[in-house]
Amino acid sequence: MSSSPEKNDQNETALSRRQIVSMTALLGGISIAAPAGAQFRLGKIVKAAEDVAKAESLNDADMKVYFDKMAGEMDRKNPVAGPNDPYGKRLAKLSKGLKSHDGLDLDIKAYKVRDVNAFAMANGTIRIFAGLMDQFTDDEIRYVIGHEIGHVKKEHTKKRMQAAYRKSALMNAAGAAGGKVGRISRSQLTNLFSKTITAQHSVKNEKQADDYAMAFMKQKNYDANACVTALEKLGGGGGGVSLPWTQTHPSPKSRAKRMRKQLKG
Numbered sequence: 001m002s003s004s005p006e007k008n009d010q011n012e013t014a015l016s017r018r019q020i021v022s023m024t025a026l027l028g029g030i031s032i033a034a035p036a037g038a039q040f041r042l043g044k045i046v047k048a049a050e051d052v053a054k055a056e057s058l059n060d061a062d063m064k065v066y067f068d069k070m071a072g073e074m075d076r077k078n079p080v081a082g083p084n085d086p087y088g089k090r091l092a093k094l095s096k097g098l099k100s101h102d103g104l105d106l107d108i109k110a111y112k113v114r115d116v117n118a119f120a121m122a123n124g125t126i127r128i129f130a131g132l133m134d135q136f137t138d139d140e141i142r143y144v145i146g147h148e149i150g151h152v153k154k155e156h157t158k159k160r161m162q163a164a165y166r167k168s169a170l171m172n173a174a175g176a177a178g179g180k181v182g183r184i185s186r187s188q189l190t191n192l193f194s195k196t197i198t199a200q201h202s203v204k205n206e207k208q209a210d211d212y213a214m215a216f217m218k219q220k221n222y223d224a225n226a227c228v229t230a231l232e233k234l235g236g237g238g239g240g241v242s243l244p245w246t247q248t249h250p251s252p253k254s255r256a257k258r259m260r261k262q263l264k265g
Contacts, residue, residue, distance in 0.1 A: 063122055064122070064123045066161070067121045067122050067123035067125065067157075068123055071107070071123065074127070075109075078111045078113055080112070081110040081112050081130070085110075085112070087110040087112060087133055088110055090110075090133065090138075091108065091109065091110040091128060091133070094138055094141050094142055095108040098145070098149075101149060102149065104149065104153060106124045106149065106152075107123075107124055108127075108128070109128075110129070111127050111128070111129050111130060112130045113130055114131040116135055117132055118132055118147075119148070120148035120152050121152070121157055122152060122155065122158035122161070124152055126148045126149070128141065128144060128145070136230060137226065137229075139217070139222050139223040139225075140230035140233070142216075143213050143217060143226045144213075145216075146212060146213035146216030146217055147209045147210060147212070147213040148209075149212065149213075150208060150209035150210070150211070150212025151205070151209050153212060154205070154209065156205045156209070206255065207255075207258070210255055210258070213227055214227050214259060224263060227263075228260045228263065231252040231253070232252070232253070232256045234252040235251065
């Protein structure tokens, strides 16, 4: 693996750790490691939710516009590894040929942020954090890429966001009626959206993303055992990378065991 860039490159001023944990949970991140570097303005999401008048009419084009703006905001707020950066070069090599895959247009880049994390958006945006790249082998990073592609392909992020919009639009309609409901609707909306993005990823979604990653690794003739070793590392075993795992993801240890059974099957 390449050596880590200067620490100062990764010490970006952040929002609260809770907000970023929440954000990566919504986006379908592979790991939540109590991030200390990534930035995002939750208020912008809340405002976007308020502006949705007819959530039921949201289609793929609407969602792409939203996620394109969201990705742009994330990239402005975080240090993106360029083509001449060690992280950028390494990820470009590992993701070669993946600008389009399985009918998806993908945009895969690295953030020079020390968190052990990664996330995907419904528009094909995939971001891998430098902290994860420091800890993972090339094939383990490929597993992460495959897992994130799986979240995009299975539309996990899109469905969660549509559900949040649907609820926020209903809350907005209630607030427009005035009275007591109207006075508390803004607060309720904020709480609603916060709860949505801090909700635990379903076991089903994580299994689907893991299964997709396993198939991806085999299709590309990469070492599929990396699916197991990466999850073992995230669970604090198999490589000594002990990570605090929040309630937003099912246990990486149980997922590693499941992946190991698939390799033996």
